[in-house]
Amino acid sequence: MAACQTEKEEINFPKTDLSNMPMIPKPLKTIPTGSAFGLDAGTAIYTSTTDPAFEKVGRFLSENIKSKTGLELGVNSSSEAKLERLIYINQSDSVDLETPESYQLYIKKDSILLNAKTAAGAFRGIQTLQQLIPTKSNDTLTDHPLWVIPSGKITDAPKYGYRSSMLDVARHFFTVDEVKKYIDALAYYKFNTLHLHLSDDQGWRIEIKSWPKLTEVGGASEVGGGEGGFYTQEEYKDIVAYAADRHITVVPEIDMPGHTNSASLSYPFLHYAGAETPRVRTDMKVGYSSFDAQKDTVYSFLDDVIGEIAAISPGPYFHIGGDESHVTKKSDYILFVEKVEKIVQKHNKRMVGWDEIAQADIDSKSIVQLWNSADNALKAADNGSKLIVSPAKKAYLDMKYDSISEFGLHWAGYIPVDVGYNWDPETYVEGISKENILGIEAPLWSETISNGTELEYLAFPRIIGYAELGWSPSDHLDWEDYKVRLAAQVPYLEAMQINYYPSKLVDWNKE
Template sequence: MAACQPPKKEIDYPPTDLSKNYLIPKPVKVIPTKTAFGLSKNTVIYTSQDDEQFKNVGAFLANKIKTKTGLDINVNSINENNPIAQIIYINQSDSINLKTPESYQLYIKKDSIFLNAKTAAGAFRGIQTLRQLIPEASNDTLTDHPLWLIPSGKIFDEPKFEYRGIMLDVARHFFTIEEVKKFLDILSYYKYNTLHLHLSDDQGWRIEIKSWPKLTQIGGQTEVGGGIGGFYTQEDYKELVSYAAERHITIIPEIDMPGHTNAASLSYSFLNGNGKIIKPYTGTRVGFSTFATQKDTVYAFLDDVIGEIASISPGPYFHIGGDESHVTKKKDYINFVEKVEKIVQKHGKRMIGWDEIVEGNIDSTSIAQHWNTTANALKASENNSKVILSPAIKAYLDMKYDSLSKHGLDWAGFIPVDVAYKWNPETYVEGLPKESILGIEAPLWSETISNIGELEYLAFPRAIGYAELGWSSSKNLDWEDYKKRLANQVPFLQRMSVKYYPTKSVDWED
């Protein structure tokens, strides 16, 4: 292909230094070679032709290049009017140096960029790095057309944890499909691979269950503060799952139980186990509701619910909640968790639950999400179960930044941007082996927020730091270095119209 092109005039690029990038998450290894790749109208993208997903990654990159620069970059085809000057090749590789499914290698030269990855997920993570390396402004002095100069060199990168997630509570306040899609777009830029949706709680039920229609007809009509609520039809949910999958993000559904169940019991009274009359609930108190855990009909109901959601959730996990079930008798709680685990497994999924689930005799394939009790995380590890780290005092995105924060809660304390970043998940729980840690997740509960702007205020910039904690090698984590790179995220955040919290601990770039 290159041999058919006429000789190219050598361009004298100004010197660059790839090691002085502002990439987030920080890559494992960067080797600068001091020249540049000139992205221009004469650039084309080629991908491994025998993998449709690699082609999709190429098309995704071309679309994002156009959004940022205005350039129309061809993918796996030639524009007859523009001679090929530079090639970006996204290559499916079987290199033994690509140690994880999301590992990638970038080789940036003057006339070519090679991105090697074993999987499309790895390639997708690699193009996020490439997107961040494209400068905001073009250089219009070197040729007769604009060039966006990408520093040359090599980048070798892979994630520290296989699970890197955010949880979004759509039960306390409902968020629309378009709002969740925008959130997914931002998360994918920072190499997240999981979005955990909290789909039910006392205040609302947010997903259509065809065999139990009152869950949304009744339970989906309320939210905190008395709003109109809302819900996703199964087609809506499948649209979100597909949109996330295009960004190599897995959506994990959560139906919280046996507590946090007022909206479900309001819809079908036989589910109620607290002995009180059920009324619509729009407050923020927790721990007062429970399923009737001794009724066989409750488990038949859950079999239907879990089955319908599992059938439209291609990811490997189903989250059963399990936290703050204060009015459920302990022996009933244990029996409930063990029975529901079997229902989840029957439908081909692995159970995840908040760390209280380890009170039951859970299977080693089930996963405990540590949010509060250290002993529960250690007990899960002793059971050979994996642990997701979401410690409330470090990782809860709904905590206020400080006493002046417009939104958020403070029961776990304030979490300023630097506090959110300055902890090491690998060593945070004393005695928890690294091999027991599946990854980290930052939950965003929605009692105090009701629209995408308020969501963004709490999530960003803290979620950007959690992305780095989940991806980057612990030895590369340094607040002073990170806050300089964070300051340079402003152009992207502005382009995405993100209403982030402009903490004074960072010298933001204008």
């Protein structure tokens, strides 16, 4: 070790500035110390061994370092004969780690120490560390490749405990691999939730074993007349597990009592007589379908559906939709929401719904998702319900960037990259404060997109901005600063083969 120490001292690192690194989301506090850690083949990763989940985080980091640099770093390998530098992922009970996702990163010449209370916090910390590893090695400092990581201290924690994107797999179906690729990118930018919109008028996308026609009939169509598709319960569990490995919770949504044409087409007894007769729908219209809120058999059906999905969804939430039920009588709508809330609770989940559900007498533990109505958001806050803030005018990823965007809609307006970034969830609705907010979500409805490449065009780069809105303190949010850091994401986006929209508002760092 003495020889190794001598070797380390001989490395003459260039002056660095950790605070000037293009990290997204921007950390809470960064203190640079001007030197560097040299990542090379002599580096090893060690983790706290009291919690196996910490070792899993270490292995995840090792795999990503290998993907980026080609280095194969051992994790908790006892036979490190050439150990020269150390990355240690430590389970800490420090009172300074105030939230489950808080972490501290200490980068020195010979070691990197990552402190976190939970594996989720450690996982968020290694995303920051990955962003600090340069794409190319510096081959001039030593006789072997060395990746120079600026030294200093980062103290970090999220602004909101819920940071999400929604993916609509109902209007167009997306494969398991396409969903996993999206999850990977969400994880890199510290999202912790993926909301899957699993049913709508045009398609039903998840196997329900007790009601097989939902997928046999309802899953066989999509917008534009494609073949549709669905996830078997095993495939859905695979997505959930893949997300969980990245400390992302999947929130399943079955939209009701409107947006239910595909379900009523599969089982006509569900249909409300005042709504349009169910048929295969491949258009983009909304508001014409409804379950019959007066039938006991509808609730028996929903008990089965919610029960089967809840059993394979380990997260705390179940989303019941509730939006745009235009042909449902208001009294029936309120009755429906209140009865379905009890079913959700029976299956040990907390109900989430679009902001219309605030019209009902809901439990204060149920969560209201603001997409349209400020009045509904204020009702929810008065009720003591937490809000997920995802206003269509600011946060809908399916809105076009501009008038010449290849994909997307514009009924809520155009959302250029700067407009998507330049707003504050805490001031969006007067009377709503941070205390009322669970978190934010950027929904991606899929009427105009049908594959992963088109999905990425609408999601990126805007989703990266929503990552920062959900994580970083409001006083850190500055478009001029952010757009420089956004431009520096190009190597990651290209390495991941993400089809991002090269907005002219950003001076992209292309080589």
